[in-house]
Amino acid sequence: KIQTSQDYYQSLKGRKLKVYLFGELVEEPSEHPMIRPSVNAVAETYDLALREPELASVISPFTGERINRFLHISTSANDLVLQNKMQRKLGQNTGTCFQRCVGMDAFNALFSTTFEMDKSYKTPYYERFVAFLTEMHRRNFVIGGAMTDVKGDRSKAPHEQADPDLFVHITRRTSEGVYITGAKAHQTGCLNSHWLLVMPTMRLGEKDKDYAIVGAVPVDAPGITYIYGRQSCDTRSMEGGNMDAGNANFGGQEAMVIFEDVFIANPLIFMDGEYEFASMLVERFTGYHRRSYVCKSGVGDVLIGAAANIVEMNGAEKASHIKDKLVEMTHLNETIYGTGIAASYQGYPTESGAYLPDDVLANVCKHHVTRFPYEISRLAQDLAGGLMVTLPSEQDYNNPETHELLKKYLKGKPNVPTEDRFRMFRLIENMTLGRNAVGYLTESMHGAGSPQAQRIQIARLMQLEYKKRLAKVLAGIEVVDTDAVVEEAGSYFGRVFELP
Ligand code: SF4
Ligand code: FE
CATH class of the missing domain: 1.20.140.10 (Butyryl-CoA Dehydrogenase, subunit A, domain 3)
Structure with a gap:
């Protein structure tokens, strides 16, 4: 189980990752001078959890052990608030992107989405997902999210693309699981994670069924190629000094992740074909992530x-x-x-x-x-x-x-x-x-x-009918309460005026 930043550094070593940078395969990515600052930023999330356990760790409801807050499912508003406080603190401590929020927000969104999918379809996703999460808690791992497809022609749905691989999709199936192909662009912290959650990037239609795939893959799964993203002035980290880099210790990380027939075993599949739930997953994820x-x-x-x-x-x-x-x-x-x-x-x-x-x-x-x-x-x-x-x-x-x-x-x-x-x-x-x-x-x-x-x-959410009614009442204009107004009152303003 990973506890300290040292455990974390150790856990990244000796993996069989295929990472390209500057036209070459990188031997030990976590030790490359240009990549290292991004590893340090994630390492700080472990150290913060040890220094300030109330802020950056929790007791796992699944294992009963203390784990990093980045692995926690928020079951109260206070949990959400504490995520934000931890994020602000880590922004202060690193001055950069510490990369773990994508995974955190992804599995929070998946938790409720798999629950609701199972209710509609009697599928086994929620139970599988909890089993996966429990294992992640047991190891105190870093989970990365892989969401943003490269998208090709933006005017076309996934199944309409000239090249079907422009969105990640299932290419074949066996009784053991599925194989996926495609690419995810600018994936934050992917190399610094232990597992990746692969998810669709947008609302999908019936013809996009093979694109409605959510699953977990280890970062070093066979068939994955990483091509490292350059950052402005990044080679300053390779000049040997520590002044010109500006922030020599910490940096962010993005890479392109290419999947070529990557296998996902059945117990690690959390959506397969339920295209109607893709938008729920994406919207819930963005809700979490936009306030992250x-x-x-x-x-x-x-x-x-x-x-x-x-x-x-x-x-x-x-x-x-x-x-x-x-x-x-x-x-x-x-x-x-x-x-x-x-x-x-x-x-x-x-x-x-x-x-x-x-x-x-x-x-x-x-x-x-x-x-x-x-x-x-x-x-x-x-x-x-x-x-x-x-x-x-x-x-x-x-x-x-x-x-x-x-x-x-x-x-x-x-x-x-x-x-x-x-x-x-x-x-x-x-x-x-x-x-x-x-x-x-x-x-x-x-x-x-x-x-x-x-x-x-x-x-979509600004409740104009509700606001128009307010104005009409004060202006002395007769109002008729349409369904739209009544329905709208339940959403944002419903929460605004909810009493504790
Ligand atoms: Fe990085 Fe996104 Fe987390 Fe901000 S919210 S630290 S940009 S992963
Ligand atoms: Fe981000």
């Missing part, structure tokens, strides 16, 4: 701190516009956190006992995340000044020929060591332009669905 993005408020805390440090090192901290910019950054950052945590507090139970977060607020949270980190980054760059992008290299800083010159001329306030100022610039560069801008900016835009995906959900 409070992780970015923890990362934002680091960037606000970096900006406050650099203005101090520059001697500019007393200017009123500078203080005001730090206030603005905080306002934006807490707006992300506020909506995410509210989505969790306003969570509600499913028939399985698992709690779902409020979907309106979860979508609003993620929609903030598609914008505010950009503005927070703009302000951080404003406060830092141009040196964060014109700074000479670490090698020049350390070269005896130029060291004294740079030390002298890169000095800010006399009492601040030049190297500290150098490091702070590099951290801001890392978070707003470098490796961790991948997670803090573009992934904030597109992860868990691009902005338009949230707007579609918000449009």
